[in-house]
Amino acid sequence: MNHWASVTNGHSARTILVTGGAGYIGSHCSLQLLLAGYKVVIIDNLSNASDEAVRRVGDLAGKYKKNLYFYKVDLCDKESLERMFLAQRFDAVIHFAGLKAVGESVAKPLLYYCNNLVGTLNLMDVMTKHNCKKLVFSSSATVYGQPKTVPCTETFPLDVLNPYGRTKLYIEQICRDLYAADTGWQIILLRYFNPVGAHPSGHIGEDPRGIPNNLMPFVQQVAVGRRPELTVFGNDYPTRDGTGVRDYIHVVDLATGHIAAVEKLFKSGSTGACDVYNLGTGRGTSVLEMVAAFEKACGKKIPLKIAGRRPGDCSEIYASTEKAEKELGWKARYGIDEMARDQWNWASKNPYGYVYEEENNHTECKAYSN
Numbered sequence: 001m002n003h004w005a006s007v008t009n010g011h012s013a014r015t016i017l018v019t020g021g022a023g024y025i026g027s028h029c030s031l032q033l034l035l036a037g038y039k040v041v042i043i044d045n046l047s048n049a050s051d052e053a054v055r056r057v058g059d060l061a062g063k064y065k066k067n068l069y070f071y072k073v074d075l076c077d078k079e080s081l082e083r084m085f086l087a088q089r090f091d092a093v094i095h096f097a098g099l100k101a102v103g104e105s106v107a108k109p110l111l112y113y114c115n116n117l118v119g120t121l122n123l124m125d126v127m128t129k130h131n132c133k134k135l136v137f138s139s140s141a142t143v144y145g146q147p148k149t150v151p152c153t154e155t156f157p158l159d160v161l162n163p164y165g166r167t168k169l170y171i172e173q174i175c176r177d178l179y180a181a182d183t184g185w186q187i188i189l190l191r192y193f194n195p196v197g198a199h200p201s202g203h204i205g206e207d208p209r210g211i212p213n214n215l216m217p218f219v220q221q222v223a224v225g226r227r228p229e230l231t232v233f234g235n236d237y238p239t240r241d242g243t244g245v246r247d248y249i250h251v252v253d254l255a256t257g258h259i260a261a262v263e264k265l266f267k268s269g270s271t272g273a274c275d276v277y278n279l280g281t282g283r284g285t286s287v288l289e290m291v292a293a294f295e296k297a298c299g300k301k302i303p304l305k306i307a308g309r310r311p312g313d314c315s316e317i318y319a320s321t322e323k324a325e326k327e328l329g330w331k332a333r334y335g336i337d338e339m340a341r342d343q344w345n346w347a348s349k350n351p352y353g354y355v356y357e358e359e360n361n362h363t364e365c366k367a368y369s370n
Contacts, residue, residue: 013067015039016262017090017132019075019123020097022049024206025138025195025254029094031057031204032255033262034064041088043081044097045074048209052354056203075119078126085130092134092265093127094258095120098167101213102142102312105164116167124178133185133272134265136258137175140168141193141247141280146314150284151247153320154191154276162312172276179274186272188261193247193280193319195254196290197339198346205346206251207353216248216339219291220347223298230302232287234309239316243287247280247318250334250342254279260330280319281332290336297340298348 016033020026021042026049030040034057042054051070058065073080075097098116099105105112127133142165143158160166172189179185196216198205212218221227235242257279264275285293291302325331 013037013039014091014266015041015088017084017093018042019093019095020044020049020138021094022046022051022053022070023096024049024208025192025251026094026096027053027057027204028199028251028255029096029258030054030068031060031199032252032259033094034061034067036259037064038262039067040069041084041090042068042070043073043075043084044070046072048099050207050354053204053207056354060199060201060203075122076115078122081122081126082129085126085132089130090132092136092262093123093132094136094138094262095123096138098138100164102162102164103213103310105162105167106311109163112163112167116164117170120171120174124174128182133182135175135185135187136261136265137171137187137189139172139189139191139276140165141191141278141317141319143169143172143191144317147317150316151282151318151320152278154278154323161314165312176274179272183272185274186265187274188265189274189276190257190261191276191278191319192254193249193278193317195251196248197250197252197334197342199252200342200345202342202345202349205343205350205353207350207355215246215287215290216294216343219294219302220343222302223294223300223344224347224351226351228303229305230291231305231307232291233307233313235306237309237315239286241286241288244313245284245286245316245318246290247283248285248290248336248339249280249332250339252342253281253332253334257324257328257330260324260328264328275327277324277328278319278321279324279330279332280321281335282319282321284316284318285336290340293336293340294344297337297344 021030022044054070145159
């Protein structure tokens with residue numbers, strides 16, 4: 001039987017295309033979409049993700065597993081993307097796919113501009129051709145650069161300190177230009193702060209390839225013995241303990257924020273718009289405070305090495321979340337203790353991420369269902 005026929009026939013649920021859905025945030029969001037009753041088609045090139053994450057999302061989805069589909073597709077391969085849209089009608093797209101390491105973007109700016117911008121332009125062009133004009137874009141608080149004051153509201157001036165942040169800023173502007181040219185588009189830009197934690201089951205979590213670029217994956221690798229120490233970049237910032245202050249948000253809270261955004265797109269009588277929302281907790285936590293919370297969760301001391309500041313990092317940033325609370329009806333529920341608890345639960349059960357499963361249970365990447 002034609003696989004796409006099984007997707008389109010006999011189901012009344014809306015179908016969401018999730019780009020980069022095998023990744024950390026994408027997998028958690030895909031699970032929440034399934035549990036909310038949506039059909040989910042994940043595409044991912046698996047450059048920094050694992051198809052094992054998709055299988056585990058299916059396990060956690062229970063009876064909704066039948067509504068999950070996965071294809072290995074790169075957004076820079078426009079022909080493959082075109083075939084996806086010819087075979088299946090999508091009601092909306094959540095766009096996560098993209099390279100995301102600040103340090104790497106400074107070292108390899110052309111890689112970031114090519115991958116993130118070209119992939120997004122391909123996606124938008126194909127969406128336009130197939131009259132799919134509902135989009136949730138995964139943006140970032142990096143578009144605020146080093147804000148003069150905190151918390152950041154969505155009306156703050158935008159300034160970026162690194163090429164990764166510029167790709168997010170440019171894509172935001174492309175979205176605004178697209179809406180200005182065609183008000184039939186409904187676009188929501190979600191500016192994430194710092195996602196951490198994992199699903200409470202410990203079944204899915206963050207599993208970066210190579211050396212982690214973010215704090216908590218690095219901390220967890222030290223805790224499970226994969227690395228000898230945590231490098232803290234900068235202890236001379238003008239903050240309460242000298243280390244950088246960020247707004248850490250539980251990845252499950254972040255995922256539910258996407259459900260709220262998608263539901264806003266589908267509200268009856270919704271008109272075209274290009275709206276932006278911060279997704280954070282509204283509280284700043286320093287690197288050392290976050291490490292202390294993880295030490296409490298895992299019962300171990302994390303050895304530290306102090307290094308110089310990383311290029312492209314700012315000293316302090318956290319969100320104003322009032323707009324998301326008012327217009328999306330969404331608010332973060334979890335604090336840093338729950339974030340650390342769930343991160344350790346994932347790490348202790350999966351000390352090498354998805355690698356063991358990949359090596360011992362590898363299958364070809366193909367349509368995934370049932």
